[in-house]
Structures are given as C-alpha cells and as structure tokens.
Amino acid sequence: MQRITEQRRVLLEELQATKRHPTADELYETVRCRLPNISLGTVYRNLDLLVRSGSIRKLDKAGGQARYDADLSEHLHVRCLHCGAIADLPDDGALKLEIPLPVIPSYAITRYRLEFEGTCPGCSAGTT
Amino acid sequence: MQRITEQRRVLLEELQATKRHPTADELYETVRCRLPNISLGTVYRNLDLLVRSGSIRKLDKAGGQARYDADLSEHLHVRCLHCGAIADLPDDGALKLEIPLPVIPSYAITRYRLEFEGTCPGCSAGTT
DNA sequence: AATGCTATTAATAATGATTATCGATACTGA
DNA sequence: TCAGTATCGATAATCATTATTAATAGCATT
Incomplete structure (x- = not known):
C-alpha cells in the first residue's frame, strides 16, 4: 500500500510548481525549505516511486544528472x-x-x- | 601530436571488425586476446580519443554502460x-x-x- | 648512439550520481 | 491496543567512468 507521505506530497507539489526540469539535488534544495530534515535518499526514492506510478517523468542523460518533469x-x-x-x-x-x-x-x-x-x-x- | 599506438590501432580494428556495439569492458575483453597487458583505463582513454577525433561514435545511455560504433x-x-x-x-x-x-x-x-x-x-x- | 622531450601506458585511486542497507519511527487496520 | 508494514533519515555501497602517477617508449636533434 502506497502512503501519501508529507515528503512525497511536497516533492510532487514542488515539481509541479516549476516549469524548469530540476535534478534530484535541485529538488532536494527546494524541498528543504519546507522539510528541513528530508534526506537526499528520500528524494531519490520518492522520485522513483512517482516515476513508476506514472505521476512524473524522468529525463535521464548519460554522464550527468537525471532531470524530472511533472508535465505529463x-x-x-x-x-x-x-x-x-x-x-x-x-x-x-x-x-x-x-x-x-x-x-x-x-x-x-x-x-x-x-x-x-x-x-x-x-x-x-x-x-x- | 597523436601517435598511433598498438593499443589504439588494435582497439579500432576490433571495433571495426564487429557489427555488435560493444561496451568498453566488452572491448577490453576482446582486445586482451591480442594485448594481454592492456588496462581498462587505456581502453576508455583511447575510445574517448577515437570519439573526439571522429573515428568512432559513442552511444551512451543513462544508468548503463556506453556502447561504441565504428560505423560512421x-x-x-x-x-x-x-x-x-x-x-x-x-x-x-x-x-x-x-x-x-x-x-x-x-x-x-x-x-x-x-x-x-x-x-x-x-x-x-x-x-x- | 646519446640526449631531451612529450605522448602513452598500466595500475590504481578518486569521482559522482544513484541505490541499497538499516535501525528507528509512524501509519493503518484488525 | 497491537501487530504488521511502509517510510524515514543517515550512511554505506555500487558502478561506470575519469583522474593521477610513476614508468616507459618513440621521435627529433644533435
């Protein structure tokens, strides 16, 4: 059962709020304003969950950081x-x-x- | 001045000899039959040189190994x-x-x- | 042939993004 | 309330690739 945690919800909200296509650690920095204790691992884990549930898209790239897009x-x-x-x-x-x-x-x-x-x-x- | 070393020449030959698109370490294994002492770093370095001199193409992929192609x-x-x-x-x-x-x-x-x-x-x- | 110069090498350490692990915590449903 | 499990933060591990380094090899010039 997939819970809607504060971390997951805020992460999705912040990604939906931007037209940029942030990397995991850019999102980490953004989200830290609202959830100062969130860890980078949690960001990666939840982004992956959101990608797999079809809520966001992952724009990956060899030799660099992946970027994420909430515009489906x-x-x-x-x-x-x-x-x-x-x-x-x-x-x-x-x-x-x-x-x-x-x-x-x-x-x-x-x-x-x-x-x-x-x-x-x-x-x-x-x-x- | 760019020398044509044995390692570089053999690497290019082996890549040109295959229709597969090998990864760096697959090429490493192949080339080791002819040059048993070659190191993986040398393979990467020379593949990069060959890419930059336009002799081969690099087919990279996020989260996996890059593959190389000598068919231009x-x-x-x-x-x-x-x-x-x-x-x-x-x-x-x-x-x-x-x-x-x-x-x-x-x-x-x-x-x-x-x-x-x-x-x-x-x-x-x-x-x- | 000896000298100096630079490209290259093998071996190995370091990097950087991502993923896995783990003990603690927080929901959820009986 | 209590058991079961999803999630968390912290941190270690992974994996492909790149950088470092001391040693060597090849070329040019004497």
Whole structure:
C-alpha cells in the first residue's frame, strides 16, 4: 500500500510548481525549505516511486544528472549542451512529428526517444 | 601530436571488425586476446580519443554502460530494454526520417538524438 | 648512439550520481 | 491496543567512468 507521505506530497507539489526540469539535488534544495530534515535518499526514492506510478517523468542523460518533469502532456525537450538545462519545445503545430516505429522481423520495437540539443539563451549570452 | 599506438590501432580494428556495439569492458575483453597487458583505463582513454577525433561514435545511455560504433554512416539504432544490446536499423528506404530542427527565439538548436527501444530477438525468446 | 622531450601506458585511486542497507519511527487496520 | 508494514533519515555501497602517477617508449636533434 502506497502512503501519501508529507515528503512525497511536497516533492510532487514542488515539481509541479516549476516549469524548469530540476535534478534530484535541485529538488532536494527546494524541498528543504519546507522539510528541513528530508534526506537526499528520500528524494531519490520518492522520485522513483512517482516515476513508476506514472505521476512524473524522468529525463535521464548519460554522464550527468537525471532531470524530472511533472508535465505529463506529450511534448518534446531541448537540452542545453553547456549547462544541462532542459526546456520544453512549444507544441505550436509546426512540430507535430509523426515518427513511425520501424518494423524489423522478430525485434519488438515499442517506442522511441527523441530529444533536441543546443545552446540555451543563458549560455549563448555568456559565450559572447 | 597523436601517435598511433598498438593499443589504439588494435582497439579500432576490433571495433571495426564487429557489427555488435560493444561496451568498453566488452572491448577490453576482446582486445586482451591480442594485448594481454592492456588496462581498462587505456581502453576508455583511447575510445574517448577515437570519439573526439571522429573515428568512432559513442552511444551512451543513462544508468548503463556506453556502447561504441565504428560505423560512421548515417543510421539509427534500436536498444534492447532488457539486455542493453544495440542493433542497427536497416536503412531501406522506408525509414528516411526528416526531422526538422525546431526554431526557438534565442535558443540555438543544433541537433537531435533519436533512438528506438524495444525487445531484441534473444530476449523475447527468453520471455516465452 | 646519446640526449631531451612529450605522448602513452598500466595500475590504481578518486569521482559522482544513484541505490541499497538499516535501525528507528509512524501509519493503518484488525 | 497491537501487530504488521511502509517510510524515514543517515550512511554505506555500487558502478561506470575519469583522474593521477610513476614508468616507459618513440621521435627529433644533435
């Protein structure tokens, strides 16, 4: 039985309250304002539970920290190659991508991962 | 000045000789047949050099081991969600995906990552 | 052939994000 | 109330990868 603990609820609230896509330890810092005694392990454990119950999405990345998103609507992301920040792509018509799943004999292809990469406004300002 | 050491040459040869997409430690095991004294650090270091010189491609994945590919032609991959193995998608016409890079004011989007996921023949056989 | 210079090596320690462990605590339902 | 279990905070362990380091090897110049 999955209880709705204070930690879990606050974590979800804080993630839902932001349009950024925070990492586990960014969330840890945020949540500590409301729950000063929460531990980082608890953050990771609850994020994982929330991902598995389908309440949030995990945007992971090799060699870096995973980021989390409470926006469950279909949308794509851009990741900044310099600072790692993730932004939502506006879903304004133009980007209605229809990617057909390839069919290969005896290989069950079930889904795909698509993510854009580039340089965010903040980082290109710094590079001037 | 970048030397062509025995280790670097053998590593590249072995990677070019396979159609699988081995991890660093799989390559380590393979290369050890020819160079028994090579160390895993050397494998990682040289793979990184080869990636940066554009001789091979790195197919990384959050929470797992990266895999490497010496096939530089444009092609897509499927990753098995169970065993982590990567296969090439046959580039037979049907899958000529044209993914336009989205345009967002002040965000320089330069490329995308696209990878398919599913269950490979070996793993779906085991699941029967 | 000897010298100096730098790239590379093998071995090993360190890193960093995440996960596991564990004893204590807090719910929950009979 | 009490047993059973989910969760907690604290901390140790994991695992892939990267950094460090002392030793070696290869090239260029004498």
